[in-house]
Amino acid sequence: MRNAHHLSDGLFDFIYKAITTRHYWIAFPANTYFLKAGDLHCFTSREEARELEAGLKEEASPTKIIYAPSVLSAYQQIEGQYQSKELLITKNLSAMNEQNFEYLKDNLKYLGFGESLAAPLREQIAKGTPDFQLTFETEINKKAFAAVLNFRKSGNTDMYFVNSYHATLQRSNGEIFDQAFYLNKGKGVTAKEAYNLLEGRAVYKELENKEGQKYHAWIQLDFEKRDKNNNHEVKQFHDAYGYDLKASLQKFNMRDIKEPDLADILIQSLKKGNLQAEERQTRPNQGWLLQRAQSKKRSRKERGAVRENQEERKVQRTKRPNPAERKRANQKGCKT
Numbered sequence: 446m447r448n449a450h451h452l453s454d455g456l457f458d459f460i461y462k463a464i465t466t467r468h469y470w471i472a473f474p475a476n477t478y479f480l481k482a483g484d485l486h487c488f489t490s491r492e493e494a495r496e497l498e499a500g501l502k503e504e505a506s507p508t509k510i511i512y513a514p515s516v517l518s519a520y521q522q523i524e525g526q527y528q529s530k531e532l533l534i535t536k537n538l539s540a541m542n543e544q545n546f547e548y549l550k551d552n553l554k555y556l557g558f559g560e561s562l563a564a565p566l567r568e569q570i571a572k573g574t575p576d577f578q579l580t581f582e583t584e585i586n587k588k589a590f591a592a593v594l595n596f597r598k599s600g601n602t603d604m605y606f607v608n609s610y611h612a613t614l615q616r617s618n619g620e621i622f623d624q625a626f627y628l629n630k631g632k633g634v635t636a637k638e639a640y641n642l643l644e645g646r647a648v649y650k651e652l653e654n655k656e657g658q659k660y661h662a663w664i665q666l667d668f669e670k671r672d673k674n675n676n677h678e679v680k681q682f683h684d685a686y687g688y689d690l691k692a693s694l695q696k697f698n699m700r701d702i703k704e705p706d707l708a709d710i711l712i713q714s715l716k717k718g719n720l721q722a723e724e725r726q727t728r729p730n731q732g733w734l735l736q737r738a739q740s741k742k743r744s745r746k747e748r749g750a751v752r753e754n755q756e757e758r759k760v761q762r763t764k765r766p767n768p769a770e771r772k773r774a775n776q777k778g779c780k781t
Contacts, residue, residue, distance in 0.1 A: 456481060460519045463487035469514050470494040473523065475507040542570050545604050549596075552607060556628075557636035558592070569596070570605055581610075585640050589615040592636060607631060614643035624666060625676050629653060641718025642666050647682070649690075649716035663688065690715060 463471065468487035472494045488494045491510070498508045513519035546567050553562055562579050569577040576597040583590055594610040613623040622643045626634045638648045647665040654660065663682040670678040682688060690712055 456485070457516065459485060460487075460513070461516050464513065464516060464519070469512055470510065471513055471519060472497050472508050472510045475509040541603070546570050549605060549607060552631040553594075555631070555635075556607075556633075557638075558594070562594070574598075581636070585637070588617060588640075589613075590636070590640050592639070610639075612636070612639040612643060614640060616644070622666075622668070622677075625674065635717075637719075638717055644718075646718040648718040652681075660684075 460471070463485075468489055470488040470491055470493065472486045472488070473484050486494070486497055488497075491512070494510045498510060511519070511522040513522060549566055549570075550560070550563050553566070554560065558581050562581060565579055569579070576595070579594045579596070581592045581594065590612070592610045592612045594607055596605050596607050598605050607628060609625055609627045611623065611625045613621060615621050624639065624643060626639055634642065634648070634650065638650075642648055642664070643666070645666070645668070647663045649661065649663050651659055651661055652664075661684055665680045665682075666677040667680050668677055672678055691708070694708070694711070
């Protein structure tokens, strides 16, 4: 029977008997999906039906009243009531899904994952599963970077949120580093910041403690230690630690730091953990500035040979040969 999902089999006999005894006014609960005979009340006048409606209002039970001079009319009106409700629910659900999709799409762009995940994101939201994952893959500075993003539906609003992602980076030497990054209300470490952290650099972030209080700190991954979830431990250096990025940069004779607008851009870029091209005031130089929060000072990597300290990974400039070494080299016919 086409209407069986709304109306029980015994309902037909009940309505038929009511109409044959001139009980054309029928009242039934508006919020009940599956109607049975006990849910219907039939009356000979509208006034009687309204008395019941008034009593049920006090009990916060919405009631629908229809006038049905035939069984067919009763079925059409009752079925129409539920079809309209289903259509409204479907429409509202569709609108909510679209709103959720737009929110998450913008959230992913803010986090640096672009728009490539938009199509699979819409598809997963439409499925309505409790949780799902999406995979993002790209190449940054010729290094493979990937992230598996975790989405979960809220138990209160049925809206999806991206709660975390697991990032993986393959460095130039082939080593693979990974880390899980947790998000709070869609905010946290961005994809580029995750790349920089996995490269070993520090990032300056606004964080929140257990009491909900916000604070700022440099964060850096400790590749020598892992926690119980097999993540690298995260070292934090609060503002009280005493590291002043701008003051440190002013020690170097660079054009960018002399101009306020350029200085702000440089500082914001370094706070994200980016390697930044340097230009000295004396002569153009394509060296790189490298952020190391733990050392409380700036370290610079020049184009020459690099020697890294295993513990602090400080970058030092290649030493020029002393006069004695230059003399020996000239005697061998080599330029230094």
